[in-house]
Amino acid sequence: MASVIVNGKEVEIGANERLNCIQAAAKAGVEIPAYCWHPALSVVASCRMCLVEVGDKKPDGTVAMQPKLVPGCQTPAKDGTVIVADSQKVKDARKATLEYLLLNHPLDCPTCDQAGECYLQDYSFDYGRGYSRLNEPKNIKPDKTYIGDQITLFTDRCIMCTRCVRFTREVTGSAELQVVSRGSHEEIDIFPGHPVNNPLAGNVVDLCPVGALCSKDFLYQQRVWWLKTQNSVCPGCSTGCSVTVDQNEDRVYRLKPRVNEKSQGHFMCDEGRFGWKYTHSEQRLTSAEIRSNGQTTSKDWDAVLKAVRTALQKAAGIGKGKIAAVLSPWMTVEEAWILGSYLKSLSSNVILALGPVRVSGQDDHFPKDIKGNVIQPVKFTIRAEKCPNRAGVEAVLKHLVGDVMPFEELLRLSSAGQFNAVYLVGGDPAGWISDLQAEAFSKVETVIVQDFLPSPVLKHATHVLPSGTFVEREGTYVNYKGLAQLVRRSVRGPDGSRPDSRILWELSERSGLVQTDAVRKEIASAVSALAALDHAELKNDGVLLSAAEPVGAK
Amino acid sequence: MTETAKKKNVRWVEEPEIGFWESTFVPAILSGLKTTLKHVIDRKPVTQQYPEVKPELPLHYRGVHRLNRDEKDRVKCVACMMCATACPANCISIEAQAAPPEWPDRDKFCKTFVLDELRCIYCGMCEEACPVDAIELTHIYDLTGETRSDLLYDREKLLSVFDKTKNDPRDPVRTRRGTLGPAAEFQQLPTLGPATVVPTADRAAKAETAGVIRTGGEVK
Numbered sequence: 001m002a003s004v005i006v007n008g009k010e011v012e013i014g015a016n017e018r019l020n021c022i023q024a025a026a027k028a029g030v031e032i033p034a035y036c037w038h039p040a041l042s043v044v045a046s047c048r049m050c051l052v053e054v055g056d057k058k059p060d061g062t063v064a065m066q067p068k069l070v071p072g073c074q075t076p077a078k079d080g081t082v083i084v085a086d087s088q089k090v091k092d093a094r095k096a097t098l099e100y101l102l103l104n105h106p107l108d109c110p111t112c113d114q115a116g117e118c119y120l121q122d123y124s125f126d127y128g129r130g131y132s133r134l135n136e137p138k139n140i141k142p143d144k145t146y147i148g149d150q151i152t153l154f155t156d157r158c159i160m161c162t163r164c165v166r167f168t169r170e171v172t173g174s175a176e177l178q179v180v181s182r183g184s185h186e187e188i189d190i191f192p193g194h195p196v197n198n199p200l201a202g203n204v205v206d207l208c209p210v211g212a213l214c215s216k217d218f219l220y221q222q223r224v225w226w227l228k229t230q231n232s233v234c235p236g237c238s239t240g241c242s243v244t245v246d247q248n249e250d251r252v253y254r255l256k257p258r259v260n261e262k263s264q265g266h267f268m269c270d271e272g273r274f275g276w277k278y279t280h281s282e283q284r285l286t287s288a289e290i291r292s293n294g295q296t297t298s299k300d301w302d303a304v305l306k307a308v309r310t311a312l313q314k315a316a317g318i319g320k321g322k323i324a325a326v327l328s329p330w331m332t333v334e335e336a337w338i339l340g341s342y343l344k345s346l347s348s349n350v351i352l353a354l355g356p357v358r359v360s361g362q363d364d365h366f367p368k369d370i371k372g373n374v375i376q377p378v379k380f381t382i383r384a385e386k387c388p389n390r391a392g393v394e395a396v397l398k399h400l401v402g403d404v405m406p407f408e409e410l411l412r413l414s415s416a417g418q419f420n421a422v423y424l425v426g427g428d429p430a431g432w433i434s435d436l437q438a439e440a441f442s443k444v445e446t447v448i449v450q451d452f453l454p455s456p457v458l459k460h461a462t463h464v465l466p467s468g469t470f471v472e473r474e475g476t477y478v479n480y481k482g483l484a485q486l487v488r489r490s491v492r493g494p495d496g497s498r499p500d501s502r503i504l505w506e507l508s509e510r511s512g513l514v515q516t517d518a519v520r521k522e523i524a525s526a527v528s529a530l531a532a533l534d535h536a537e538l539k540n541d542g543v544l545l546s547a548a549e550p551v552g553a554k
Numbered sequence: 555m556t557e558t559a560k561k562k563n564v565r566w567v568e569e570p571e572i573g574f575w576e577s578t579f580v581p582a583i584l585s586g587l588k589t590t591l592k593h594v595i596d597r598k599p600v601t602q603q604y605p606e607v608k609p610e611l612p613l614h615y616r617g618v619h620r621l622n623r624d625e626k627d628r629v630k631c632v633a634c635m636m637c638a639t640a641c642p643a644n645c646i647s648i649e650a651q652a653a654p655p656e657w658p659d660r661d662k663f664c665k666t667f668v669l670d671e672l673r674c675i676y677c678g679m680c681e682e683a684c685p686v687d688a689i690e691l692t693h694i695y696d697l698t699g700e701t702r703s704d705l706l707y708d709r710e711k712l713l714s715v716f717d718k719t720k721n722d723p724r725d726p727v728r729t730r731r732g733t734l735g736p737a738a739e740f741q742q743l744p745t746l747g748p749a750t751v752v753p754t755a756d757r758a759a760k761a762e763t764a765g766v767i768r769t770g771g772e773v774k
Contacts, residue, residue, distance in 0.1 A: 108661065110632065110634030110636055110685045110686075111632050111633070111634050111660075111661045111662055112661075143661075154661075219652065220633065220650035220651065220652060220662050221650075223635050223639065225639065226639075
């Protein structure tokens with residue numbers, strides 16, 4: 001077993017782990033500060049913040065130290081490597097580096113959006129000198145307000161770590177960013193006429209360790225210390241990127257990728273990053289309604305739920321196969337289970353269909369070369385399947401009804417007047433049903449619509465249940481490769497709406513408040529394909545349902 | 555500590571003995587009557603003649619807030635929201651907006667600035683926190699309103715308080731500092747000492763005042 005000595009403390013590293021000194025020290029619980037190094041990008045060793053003393057422990061026990069400080073990011077840790085990160089020499093080097101980085105930094109922390117999550121602030125506080133000896137005026141460069149549709153550059157705050165440049169070269173392959181000029185006149189810039197508008201552009205804002213690259217969407221909206229963060233999953237496509245949802249006073253302000261090697265890695269796409277705006281749409285449905293002959297007769301939640309229950313029970317009593325339900329691939333596994341098992345308990349012949357799965361274009365792989373050819377190895381993929389949980393809902397439906405009816409088949413049966421009651425769950429913010437498809441439900445006696453945005457089918461609805469978006473849900477999403485991850489509730493929805501799980505919980509007359517944990521246990525013991533949901537790891541990075549056979553693979 | 559040492563350190567106070575005169579209570583009654591008589595003779599009024607006569611307030615009195623204007627009559631606030639962060643009563647809400655291109659010295663300014671004067675506890679933390687000295691507390695204390703919303707002071711109202719009080723000697727505009735306060739613009743900031751320990755060999759330690767931070771301009 002290989003072992004590394006960090007600050008005099010011995011720590012084991014795996015024989016095949018290829019770690020640099022920063023990672024090896026992190027294993028020993030020692031932080032080595034770094035700006036330019038990022039685990040997903042190549043090493044340039046240009047910021048000089050991670051300088052440490054490194055040496056070798058010989059088999060006879062003697063230690064030979066290298067005479068100079070070396071960058072920790074560039075120095076591999078192997079068996080017997082000695083890392084000293086707390087000597088006076090190292091501390092002095094850090095102080096000198098920070099003083100140098102701050103020479104031309106404007107120190108406009110009060111108006112800087114990064115303040116509070118800025119590495120320059122943190123490291124200056126932890127390792128810096130605390131005062132400046134500069135007598136000369138600072139070299140202030142003009143801001144570049146347009147380097148991309150979503151990105152603005154405060155040139156003077158930049159510390160030239162070149163993380164953003166390397167990202168556009170190595171992960172997207174589009175290489176829009178570059179360093180121009182030299183010395184203290186160095187600046188990040190774009191090639192004229194080629195702004196950073198690639199589908200992963202927003203990541204350069206997260207990568208920037210200081211406040212140089214800012215997102216125009218979030219700029220000046222909030223101070224970061226006001227935001228409350230909740231771990232969740234992006235519902236934009238079936239990749240299911242791990243994200244954090246940042247909110248304040250029930251308003252979402254931004255989504256940021258959360259590092260999860262099991263899921264997507266370090267990054268996320270702009271479509272997901274900025275695609276949550278419908279959550280605060282003016283058009284959100286906010287009142288539960290019972291409608292008859294075009295008139296709204298009640299707007300009281302209790303009355304509506306009671307009427308829905310009565311209507312479903314009535315339809316179930318009429319005869320065989322008279323209830324049908326469309327379960328949206330935007331529902332969580334738990335919600336699909338509550339609804340599916342409730343309808344199943346009413347009538348054993350209930351027809352359950354999976355809602356339309358929106359597919360747009362082809363899977364988009366990165367990096368790409370200038371002609372758009374994908375370069376191997378693929379580092380990020382935006383999937384064509386634009387819903388988060390087809391695999392999960394399909395697994396629940398397969399368990400409950402054997403084979404899942406396609407949505408078109410259900411429409412055909414509905415037009416033929418086969419059903420007395422249909423329960424439609426929407427959830428796709430881009431619309432999930434067309435005017436023509438909605439006509440299929442015009443003759444049905446009871447049409448229950450559970451959705452958060454208006455859709456063409458609302459005009460045929462007899463019962464409307466305003467539900468919640470992904471930031472209001474609590475449950476599990478299963479991504480394209482069968483990775484189950486937790487979606488957590490971050491905000492309360494608008495007044496009058498309720499999250500899907502609560503609507504279904506109360507509809508199925510379960511007692512007390514919604515307990516997704518209990519439902520998950522129920523599913524894990526009942527559905528063999530989803531047995532892994534009981535795994536404790538689900539609460540961290542998620543759990544693969546089955547490595548051998550992905551759920552719902554056709 | 556030993557028992558004897560403990561006793562040594564204890565000083566016992568005996569209850570004073572009441573003598574003959576004290577036990578008659580006459581001296582106590584007389585000294586009370588003396589105070590009463592003093593008030594009968596003394597004709598100086600103690601009632602404050604408010605509102606005809608306004609009280610003299612100390613210079614550091616903390617009353618209604620004002621938002622200062624800079625030399626170009628723009629609102630001085632840079633919407634950094636330090637005051638809202640520092641406020642223990644949560645009475646300040648600010649919306650920031652990017653500064654127009656003709657303001658090259660600013661990144662942002664406050665689009666809206668609402669201060670709930672009813673919720674405020676007049677602690678002056680906002681004034682302390684402000685890096686550009688944009689918010690200050692004035693000597694005005696007699697604010698009234700017919701509804702609660704009357705006392706939600708918005709940006710314009712706070713600026714009008716500045717216009718009303720800027721020439722009042724009791725409310726001097728405390729600084730004329732520009733955009734972003736000390737870190738961005740100061741010439742000289744003598745502190746008690748540097749924030750970190752300076753090695754004696756360091757150049758900074760040999761400066762005439764330790765911890766002087768200089769950013770351009772002539773310094774004595």
